[in-house]
Amino acid sequence: xxxxxxxxxxxxDPIHKFIQLYNRDYQIPLDLAIKxxxxxFQNLPQEINQKWFEYINEKGFFxxxxxxxxxxxxVQRLQEKYDVYIVSAAMEFRNSLEDKLDxxxxxxxxxxxxxxxxxxxxxxNVDIMIDDRIKNFAGFNGRPLLFTSPHNLLITExxxxxxxxxxxxxxx
Amino acid sequence: xxxxxxxxxxxxDPIHKFIQLYNRDYQIPLDLAIKxxxxxFQNLPQEINQKWFEYINEKGFFxxxxxxxxxxxxVQRLQEKYDVYIVSAAMEFRNSLEDKLDxxxxxxxxxxxxxxxxxxxxxxNVDIMIDDRIKNFAGFNGRPLLFTSPHNLLITExxxxxxxxxxxxxxx
Numbered sequence: 001x002x003x004x005x006x007x008x009x010x011x012x013d014p015i016h017k018f019i020q021l022y023n024r025d026y027q028i029p030l031d032l033a034i035k036x037x038x039x040x041f042q043n044l045p046q047e048i049n050q051k052w053f054e055y056i057n058e059k060g061f062f063x064x065x066x067x068x069x070x071x072x073x074x075v076q077r078l079q080e081k082y083d084v085y086i087v088s089a090a091m092e093f094r095n096s097l098e099d100k101l102d103x104x105x106x107x108x109x110x111x112x113x114x115x116x117x118x119x120x121x122x123x124x125n126v127d128i129m130i131d132d133r134i135k136n137f138a139g140f141n142g143r144p145l146l147f148t149s150p151h152n153l154l155i156t157e158x159x160x161x162x163x164x165x166x167x168x169x170x171x172x
Numbered sequence: 173x174x175x176x177x178x179x180x181x182x183x184x185d186p187i188h189k190f191i192q193l194y195n196r197d198y199q200i201p202l203d204l205a206i207k208x209x210x211x212x213f214q215n216l217p218q219e220i221n222q223k224w225f226e227y228i229n230e231k232g233f234f235x236x237x238x239x240x241x242x243x244x245x246x247v248q249r250l251q252e253k254y255d256v257y258i259v260s261a262a263m264e265f266r267n268s269l270e271d272k273l274d275x276x277x278x279x280x281x282x283x284x285x286x287x288x289x290x291x292x293x294x295x296x297n298v299d300i301m302i303d304d305r306i307k308n309f310a311g312f313n314g315r316p317l318l319f320t321s322p323h324n325l326l327i328t329e330x331x332x333x334x335x336x337x338x339x340x341x342x343x344x
Binding site: 091 | 263269287289291295
């Protein structure tokens with residue numbers, strides 16, 4: 001059985017870094033509250049809310065993201081039972097490709113390059129998909145697990161996991 | 173219907189560039205004959221035959237490869253009838269990622285980032301796969317088309333295409 005695991009907001013935490021950069025540039029408070037069901041930029045003053053696009057396209061943005069709690073241990077555990085693939089829609093951001101690969105090599109060195117996929121549409125042939133974006137479940141015939149993130153909190157039609165321990169409880 | 177199209181030796185010609193680099197560094201003749209069923213490095217003096225690995229890992233190697241004859245027009249034609257995805261096992265070569273994306277943007281600007289996949293194992297959910305490496309057909313349940321390259325000339329168990337015009341003759 002194969003599992004596809006997303007990167008941003010599932011293994012890596014870009015939101016934390018966005019807020020740090022907004023704090024540096026515009027003194028946006030580090031404890032910025034993100035309204036459930038909204039994207040981070042929708043919680044910011046309108047005149048700067050497209051800045052995230054600039055941040056995300058900078059070289060280095062994805063290189064030093066914090067690892068989501070429990071992700072490393074959980075992926076290791078899943079690897080004992082499943083064929084684990086990391087599948088990231090990285091292709092939209094040219095400058096993220098090397099950073100994401102280097103980040104994986106640092107934090108998930110036990111994932112072979114053979115099991116890493118950078119794509120646009122996630123047309124992967126897997127049995128389980130763990131992702132925070134439901135657009136990636138479109139046309140997917142396996143078991144989708146929606147990994148909780150502020151932007152998807154109002155979505156009710158998918159099986160949800162809030163934490164990596166919950167993923168293990170369901171799959172191991 | 174979806175088609176996955178490989179890059180190296182299908183859309184882009186790395187062999188031509190390998191020979192140019194060997195010529196520059198070791199005066200290997202530019203008309204080097206590659207014995208059917210062998211890899212390029214097997215046709216070179218033993219003391220330099222691992223050099224290709226060094227070349228392929230250099231930044232820039234994949235950026236200026238020649239386009240295989242007829243590829244641009246054929247992919248455009250296929251796009252009118254199919255969902256075309258470019259699927260390259262680029263993940264083995266970190267330094268190839270940006271070069272390959274930039275190369276596609278230059279020569280195939282009509283391919284959206286949503287339809288580009290850089291991976292290791294090609295576990296893509298497509299109906300037709302055009303590739304020069306039969307290892308990428310392992311576990312594939314669709315229609316594989318083996319694109320002719322010197323290294324695969326002795327393989328007989330797959331439907332073969334020698335040129336892009338043959339692909340169009342079969343698929344359009």
